Amino acid sequence: MIAMGIVAAGAVLAASTATFAAPVGTEWHLDRINQALLPLDGVNARGPLTGAGIDIYIVDTGVRSTHEQLTGRVVPGIDIPTENETSKVDPVSSDCDGHGTHVAALAAGSTVGVATQARVIAVRVLDCNGDGEVADVVDALQWVRAHHRSGIAAVVNLSFGVDLGDDGTSIDHEVQALIDEGVVVTVASGNGDAAGRPIDACKIAPADVPDALTIGAVGISDAVSYYANNGPCVDLYAPGGDRTKGLLSAWKNSDTNYEFDVGTSMASPLVAGYAALLAQQQPGMCATSISRAIVDRSTKGVITGMTADSPNRLLFIDTAPIVTTTPGEASHVIVTTDSQSLVVSWDSPCDGGSVLTGTRVSLLRNGKVVKRMDVPAGTNAVRFLGLALGSRYQVVIKAKNAIGAGIATSRITTPVIRKILPGQSVEPSALGSLTSDLPLLWSVSQASKKVCRLQVMPFRLVALRKGACRVGLRGIAGQDPVIRTLRIG
Ligand SMILES: [Ca+2]
């Protein structure tokens, strides 16, 4: 495997041997973001919201879960360097670099963080030197896509970057897929080129993803940090520190270890924390609404030293509720067919801040609606009966709330309607499909082993006799399967 130049976007200020006392909540980075203009007023109150109930995925070098800033709120997620045995840590998803712990506590630390009660999910993709590989990041982001709870806003912070030319587009693709499913993604704009000179953030993945919140850095006097990538792909700036002053946050060496660090890596998690506050207030709010509110509420025109093509917007924590919208788009739609019927299931979309009241599922044939079902909120699967053998249909799903109908899925073409007869073996893809770039993974329940089985080479579902064949279907290994009963005979 070739290291693909994924690098963490933070750097400890000149190696120091000093130990820093536990912060008491008067850190300048928190002081700055609750007021529009300098000078700092010594107040860092952020209102009653804490991010409780919201997950922030820290995709980084791991997190020291026992650190006093985060005690009891860190969950180990996937740990790819340990899985690959390239850079093992124990316990898994802990941090042998320090960067991830620093980032996590800026997002969610009890006195240095913004969302003081959010849950942190430690997704380890970078090794003990803060380096990683594109393929590992892709795996990790797919894991997050399987792990997050549908319909509840979550936040993912990505304080790293890679040159677009180094296959960065595959990371961009995964980031966009997360956003489409209601996850707010905050991304460091990056800390310049190999010589530390700022470059256009549009040349870095995933900083270039339009729907991500790409965060540049400013120092304590509101000047753009000397290292911060800039340009039109930056959405807003947040404190990231400079030579004068870094950001004090948790470090890896003990549960009371703190360190000053600077970088767009440090600016990005402050925005992630703010996103968690807004998500706590309106858990069903769509990711795009949260991201838009964060940009809209920023302080305009106070930053100095920026390039003309960069947005003059500085993070401002305003916890007024976001205006509610119609729902987002249902995801993870799975369609299976058997015996002249088809079953459609889906994950509920974001509700736009107003509870879902129901879902309309339309079935089309040759472009015309032939059946329509309205089901109450909480029902996430329907069966259509009496369909024409040998035909394909199309499915469209649309959730609604008090504001109105939400975003319809695009038309999902079903497998051909067929009967499954004893003795037949059928390619599973002819029986079921998933609306995703991921393949649909199949398993047969133990109770159905006499009715049907999966054959590996070639991959076939074999119908043994008449009866109910219970299968588990999932998009990503480890995800809870959707259970379906296929009728044989
Ligand atoms: Ca203040």
Ligand SMILES: [Ca+2]
């Ligand atoms: Ca953006």
